[in-house]
Amino acid sequence: MSFSNTTFNNANNYTILSNGITLPSEKQTLSEIIDKAKDWAVNHGVAKRAENDSEFVTFIPFLLLPSPFPRCEFEKAIALQPILNELLHNVAHDYEFLKDSLKDTIKADEFTRNLYEIYEIIHKEGATQDISLGLFRTDYVMDVNSFSNIKQIETNTISCAFASLAQNTYRLHKYVLTEMEHHEKLKNLPENNALTETIIGLIKAWEIYNNNKSAILFVINEYSKNTYDIHFHEYEINNLNRDLKVIRRTLTQIADTAKLGPDKQLIIDGFEIAVVYYRTGFIPEQYNSKREWDARLLMERSLAIKCPSIQYQLAGTKKIQQVLAQPNVLEKFIKSPKTIKSVRETFTGLYSLDFDEYGEQAVNMALENPEKYVLKSQRDGIGNNIFGENIRDFLIHTKDNIDRAAWILMNRIFSPVVQGFLIQSERMGIVDLTSELGIYGVIIGNSSEILCNKQSGYMLRSKFAEANGIGVIRIKNGGIDTPYLT
Ligand code: ADP
Numbered sequence: 001m002s003f004s005n006t007t008f009n010n011a012n013n014y015t016i017l018s019n020g021i022t023l024p025s026e027k028q029t030l031s032e033i034i035d036k037a038k039d040w041a042v043n044h045g046v047a048k049r050a051e052n053d054s055e056f057v058t059f060i061p062f063l064l065l066p067s068p069f070p071r072c073e074f075e076k077a078i079a080l081q082p083i084l085n086e087l088l089h090n091v092a093h094d095y096e097f098l099k100d101s102l103k104d105t106i107k108a109d110e111f112t113r114n115l116y117e118i119y120e121i122i123h124k125e126g127a128t129q130d131i132s133l134g135l136f137r138t139d140y141v142m143d144v145n146s147f148s149n150i151k152q153i154e155t156n157t158i159s160c161a162f163a164s165l166a167q168n169t170y171r172l173h174k175y176v177l178t179e180m181e182h183h184e185k186l187k188n189l190p191e192n193n194a195l196t197e198t199i200i201g202l203i204k205a206w207e208i209y210n211n212n213k214s215a216i217l218f219v220i221n222e223y224s225k226n227t228y229d230i231h232f233h234e235y236e237i238n239n240l241n242r243d244l245k246v247i248r249r250t251l252t253q254i255a256d257t258a259k260l261g262p263d264k265q266l267i268i269d270g271f272e273i274a275v276v277y278y279r280t281g282f283i284p285e286q287y288n289s290k291r292e293w294d295a296r297l298l299m300e301r302s303l304a305i306k307c308p309s310i311q312y313q314l315a316g317t318k319k320i321q322q323v324l325a326q327p328n329v330l331e332k333f334i335k336s337p338k339t340i341k342s343v344r345e346t347f348t349g350l351y352s353l354d355f356d357e358y359g360e361q362a363v364n365m366a367l368e369n370p371e372k373y374v375l376k377s378q379r380d381g382i383g384n385n386i387f388g389e390n391i392r393d394f395l396i397h398t399k400d401n402i403d404r405a406a407w408i409l410m411n412r413i414f415s416p417v418v419q420g421f422l423i424q425s426e427r428m429g430i431v432d433l434t435s436e437l438g439i440y441g442v443i444i445g446n447s448s449e450i451l452c453n454k455q456s457g458y459m460l461r462s463k464f465a466e467a468n469g470i471g472v473i474r475i476k477n478g479g480i481d482t483p484y485l486t
């Protein structure tokens with residue numbers, strides 16, 4: 001679709017975007033740049049399968065030009081990532097802490113309970129493989145109410161998507177800026193090797209396993225629109241090590257064929273698996289039946305290094321995020337008061353809905369001022385959060401029900417609004433957006449040592465300012481982006 005036959009939403013007549021870049025005034029020139037950008041995107045993996053037609057590839061909604069983000073806040077987030085990696089690693093290796101923090105959640109939430117039961121089994125049996133690989137991502141937005149400091153939205157410890165999209169979008173933006181003859185502006189785009197760094201982490205875990213005939217297993221859904229992001233991970237493994245075999249299987253296929261070898265090696269269709277990389281398994285619908293749960297347990301019991309291990313996945317739940325924000329909890333895991341302060345500054349108010357005095361207080365706060373909060377379940381993914389008046393409706397029905405403890409309450413963060421030029425098939429033009437920054441991290445280790453710990457690039461998504469936090473790809477409410485540091 002060319003620019004000329006799409007709707008150009010320019011009601012406000014902006015020509016200067018919030019990043020300070022002026023759009024070409026000639027419609028024809030702008031149209032050419034848009035078409036070039038779309039072609040570049042499709043040809044370099046800023047792409048997805050089209051709606052209703054798995055044979056057809058289209059671009060992922062993206063911003064034509066990168067969106068402004070304060071340099072100091074970006075650098076703060078980058079510097080925090082190894083600290084957060086280590087924090088989650090230590091949380092994941094503290095049995096009593098996980099048990100105590102999740103005790104009410106697992107009563108109310110069957111999915112977390114299923115994960116927790118696997119964790120308990122492995123804990124009792126003793127792990128065959130004590131090393132875990134974490135490919136984490138911490139998400140932040142800027143908070144207008146705290147002088148535009150970044151605030152943490154969540155930490156993700158399983159299936160952290162978009163590393164390849166983010167790396168490719170960074171390159172797309174360099175291409176577009178160059179096409180527009182803004183070479184001098186390239187320095188404001190921070191280097192992004194999110195995909196390459198992620199894959200270096202995966203390969204490092206494979207090397208630690210120490211069997212050069214072994215393979216890496218990608219555990220995937222049968223169908224995903226985000227498949228190309230996953231495929232690029234495979235291509236990058238191949239780029240970096242041509243001898244390293246990758247196989248993809250669904251949880252159902254694994255249930256059909258996986259077995260354990262004499263030393264509990266994970267064997268799938270004749271391949272010994274060194275690393276299990278989950279790109280599924282984080283919502284209940286991805287486990288069709290008990291067989292898929294059994295497959296998960298079998299993999300946890302195996303000698304393969306899991307990304308993430310069951311304890312890393314539990315450490316990434318919203319409940320743990322809420323517990324970590326309580327007074328004196330970070331102190332259990334981080335020694336330096338200065339570091340604790342810098343982590344805590346990125347937290348906003350998080351409240352338990354457990355059945356105790358604090359839970360009752362939180363329910364009352366949310367009933368009184370629902371617009372100030374977000375209700376979150378333990379479900380990762382999109383569209384699970386409850387905002388505004390819907391919080392009141394939900395709590396009126398749930399407040400005396402055990403289900404309440406499956407949720408946490410969080411202060412709603414209001415982010416600065418910026419104007420960017422969005423490229424979407426349905427909606428194209430200048431729109432009001434808020435941006436969410438994700439910082440990737442890699443960690444490898446066991447309870448006694450950390451073998452690798454680093455930040456590994458970033459991702460920016462910009463969403464319609466009015467959207468209530470729904471995903472960028474599935475529900476078209478924004479686009480993939482790059483920070484333009486200011
Ligand atoms: P998940 O990605 O697991 O569904 P998130 O915690 O990332 O859950 O929430 C989804 C989206 O909801 C975020 O990307 C963000 O846009 C929005 N959101 C989440 N928490 C808040 C908050 N405290 N204030 C404002 N928006 C939020």
Ligand code: MG
Nearest residue numbers: 139153154381
């Ligand atoms: Mg999220």
